[in-house]
Structure formats: C-alpha cells, structure tokens
Amino acid sequence: MGTPLPDTAPDARRWKALVFIALAQLMVVLDATIVNIALPAAQSDLGISDGNKQWVITAYALAFGGLLLFGGRIADLWGRKQTFVTGLIGFALASALGGAAQNEAMMFGARALQGLFGALLAPAALSLLAVMFTDAKERAKAFGIYGAIAGGGGAVGLILGGFLTEYLNWRWTFFVNIPFAIIAAAGALLVIREPAGGRNRSPLDIPGVLLSTLGLVSLVYGFTRAETNGWSDATTIGLFVAAAVLLAAFVAVEARVKHPLLPLRVVADRNRGGVYASLGLAVIGMFGLFLFLTYYLQVVKGFSPVKTGFAFLPMIAGMITGSTQIGARLMTRVPPRLLMGPGFLVAALGMGLLTQLTVDASYPALILPAQLLLGLGMGTAFMPAMSLATIGVEARDAGVASAMVNTSQQVGGAIGTALLNTIAASATTAYLADHAAGARNAQLLQAQGLVSGYTHAIWWAVGILLVSATIAFTLVNTGVPGVGAASATSGSGDEDGVEDEFKVPVIAH
Known part of the structure; x- marks a missing residue:
C-alpha cells in the first residue's frame, strides 16, 4: 500500500464554516439598519405613537447590549457551535414574530427577543473564528472577510431595507432573516467542528x-x-x-x-483594552455617518429609500477593499497599530470631507470620495482590531473576549446615536433662530438648518475618529501576529497564563 495522502478535510471544512459564520454575522449586522428604513411604514400599519416608535430600535439595543457578556460566557460554557445554532434558530423565530406583528406590543417583544438571541449569536460567531483559525495567514484572511461584513453590513441593510420596503412590504425586513438563519444553521450543523478542549466548565x-x-x-x-x-x-x-x-x-x-463572568485579565491587557476602546469610539463615528447621511440624502436631496441605499455602495466597496486587500494582506507583515491607526486617520479624512456638505452639494464630487475614504479606512482598521481582540486569549475565554468586541460596538452605537443626534438638533435650532428673520424661503431655510446641524455633528465624529487613531497608536503595542516577541510586550501574558500576544495561541484540535 502507498503512503496515505494527508487529510485536507479539516482545512476545507474551516473555510466552509467561515461562509456560514459570515452569513450569520451579516444577518445580525443587517438587522441594525434594515429596520430603520422600514420603521415609518411599520409605525403607520401598527398604530405606534411617535412617543413609542423609538422602542422598535431601543428594545433590540437594550436586550442585545445588555446580554452580550452573558451570551459570550454561555458560548464558553455551553459550547460555541451549540450556542451559535441556538442563537440562529431563536433569531429566526423572533424575526418571524416581528414580521407577523399585529400591534406594538408584539413588535416590541419580537425586537427584544431578536436582541436576546443576537447576544448569543454574535459572540459565538466571532469566538468560533478565534478558535478555528490559529495560523497567522489563515487568520488574516478569515478576519478580513469577517471584518468586511461587520463593517459593511449596515450599509447593505440600508439597500436591502429600501428594496423590501419600497417594492414588497415592511414585514419582509423581518422575514428576510429567516432564510439567512436556516441556511447558516444547517451549514453550521454540517461543517463546523469546534476544536476540543476549549470549554469553560466553571460555574456561572x-x-x-x-x-x-x-x-x-x-x-x-x-x-x-x-x-x-x-x-x-x-x-x-x-x-x-x-x-x-x-x-x-x-x-x-x-x-x-x-x-x-468577565475575567479582568481579558480587558486589563493593554492591547485588547486599546482595541475595545478604539473600536467603540470608531463606531460612534460610523453611526454619525449612517444617521446623518441617510437623512441628508432622503430629506434634503429627496432620494428614495432604494436610491439612498445604493448611494452607500462606495463605502461598502471601500470597506471590502480595505479589509480583504489591505488589512488581510498586511496583517501578517506589519504590527496591528500600523493598520489601525492609519485606518482611523483615513476614515477621519473621509468624515472631514462630509463637513463640507451644503444643500446643493454634489454626490460624485464630495459624498462619493468621502465614502470611499471612510470605507477604506474602517475596513483596514476593523479587521486587525477584531483579530487582535481574541489573539492570546485562552480558549475557555474566547467567547467572553469576543462578546467584549460586540459590547464596545453596541455601547458605541448607542452613544453615537444619542450624542451626535443631540449635537445636530441643537445646532439646527441655533441656525434657524439666527437666520429666521431674513429668510424668504422657509423650506430652504429648514434644509440649510438641517445641513448645519449635520455638519456640526460630523465635526465631532471627525474628532472622535482622531481619538480612536491616537488610542491605536499609543495603547496597541503588540508586534506582527505569529512572530516571536520582537517588540514590546503587552505586559499581561505571563501573569494571566496565556501565551505571548505575538503568538497565535495553540488550541487542541
């Protein structure tokens, strides 16, 4: 008998698993923006008052943000694959309930359930990647794909939400999750093989x-x-x-x-702490873009929901390029801070261009290049950040470390929406008060006031992205992933019993 060929199935299985993990992540990220487009139509159909309409968004955010750490630890205790599949099935059922909602109580309950199951699903997905892809080059490719989806999925949600709302019905913004979840769950059951020895059997x-x-x-x-x-x-x-x-x-x-629940060694490490802080702040800036550019295009420029969604395509293209072609290619060659810091600076430059918005600003000359820069910068920064957040963590803590990534983004999103919206509203009110006396066209004055509010808030977003870059340059000091400790240490690896931050952790297969 000849020498048996090496078994390449585990490698092939990992990449197949990535497809289904990425599909599930896309579903969760889509849901953060797809419902926003459908909200006015859903509010009208279900008779939701203006005072209560925020709960369609808030119920999801509270359950998701509040339960993420719990969901991450459940993944460590229960098993990531089992938690992942449970989250997918629960998310699908909650989405079906939301699509079939007959009153506001059903809608709010469905959104809370979506948040609950999303809090199981999101950290399980990221921690599966962390324990399945341990080779530095493979990890770079896997997290490049994941980072592109995590960053660009929100913009995809705007496109899909516009299509479904305009050509079908707002209920399809919920029903569309069901096929995503079924395909991802079936694929996960068939191809995901969670590495052995990574469960945390300690009491909750x-x-x-x-x-x-x-x-x-x-x-x-x-x-x-x-x-x-x-x-x-x-x-x-x-x-x-x-x-x-x-x-x-x-x-x-x-x-x-x-x-x-959250071992302090996970967040005390300067590199992971830097990732959590810089990502959370960067998401504030991203929410500023989605919020104000969506309103600018629809309210000021008169774009339809579908056209508004397509207007975000340059940013999606930039994110995919930054994540898969820049971040993934350079991640095994340069330290993460030299991708994260410059990435946030490029994003800040793109955001800075949007401070020049006027009522009659040109989309091709201003908004398109601004989005390309934002996408390139965020895609380049997000991918190494998400990978670094789980490098060096013991396998038993991978779920909760992944949950911290999602928690920083969720809290950042809540802060961004509230803070920047408040700044914009105050600036708009001040503009209208200052210019009301000499105004001849009330409609034009209102549009100018809105744009003034948006640009004031966008300046704040620029500043926040600059702070993100500063944190990345100063706190993140690890070397090239997979390379020996050739530069400054994180200062916590030996104390915590985890491997050096520069080495991809060895996890039993």
Missing part, C-alpha cells in the same frame, strides 16, 4: 450576570433616553448614575469571585 457567575446586564442596560437606555428627553432629564441622569454604580460593583465582584 450569577452576581456578575445580574450586575453586568443591569449596568449595560442602564447605560444603553440612558443614552437612548438622552436622545429623546435631553441630557438634563432626571430619569436620564438617574440611569447614568445607576449604570456607573452597577458597573463599578461588577468590576469589584469580578476581581474577587473564583469563576468571574
């Missing part, structure tokens, strides 16, 4: 679950309420105070319990 930290969930819910709801009721509202202030107390108590508990 119930006090940590309660404190983190209540603290994150208070924080996210505080920012959401600030957008509608103002920053000086007594309930808003109370929510922020409660969030600070609860999260401080959570940190104190995690430092003392034997089996913490």
